[in-house]
Amino acid sequence: MRWLLIVAGALSLALAVVGMVLPLLPTVPFLLLTAACWSRASPRWHRWLLSRPRLGPAIARWERERTIPRRARLTAIALIVLSMTASIWLVRDHAWLPWALAGVAVLVIAFILRLPETRDGAR
Numbered sequence: 001m002r003w004l005l006i007v008a009g010a011l012s013l014a015l016a017v018v019g020m021v022l023p024l025l026p027t028v029p030f031l032l033l034t035a036a037c038w039s040r041a042s043p044r045w046h047r048w049l050l051s052r053p054r055l056g057p058a059i060a061r062w063e064r065e066r067t068i069p070r071r072a073r074l075t076a077i078a079l080i081v082l083s084m085t086a087s088i089w090l091v092r093d094h095a096w097l098p099w100a101l102a103g104v105a106v107l108v109i110a111f112i113l114r115l116p117e118t119r120d121g122a123r
Contacts, residue, residue: 005041009034013049026108028076035059067118076112080105 016030031049038046050056061067068076084105088098 002041005037006045009037009041009045012037031055031059032062035063039063061118065116065118067116068112069118073112073115073117077109080108080112 012030012033015025016027016034019025019027019030035046035049038049050060058068058072084101088101091097091101
């Protein structure tokens with residue numbers, strides 16, 4: 001089971017990296033999945049992930065408090081709206097695909113809005 005979680009975390013990390021350049025593939029959920037897998041399977045890899053200067057503090061805060069900063073929330077919503085608008089425009093000639101993309105965008109934005117904000121304005 002340990003090796004399965006390590007491999008699942010590595011695949012999830014690879015998808016997160018790809019998601020950094022592809023607008024329809026989310027990055028943060030895959031990073032959180034990586035952290036969850038590695039926290040159970042390999043404390044060493046989990047520490048490595050948390051030691052990344054750009055990702056570590058946000059992942060550690062999520063694990064500790066299950067909160068996100070307001071700026072991250074607003075940035076996520078803005079990027080979802082921009083990327084989904086572009087994607088919908090690209091597939092505008094399909095009968096149902098734009099509606100499906102809009103539905104996914106609404107669900108993801110609703111989920112993000114339900115997450116509690118970080119207290120004390122911490123980043």
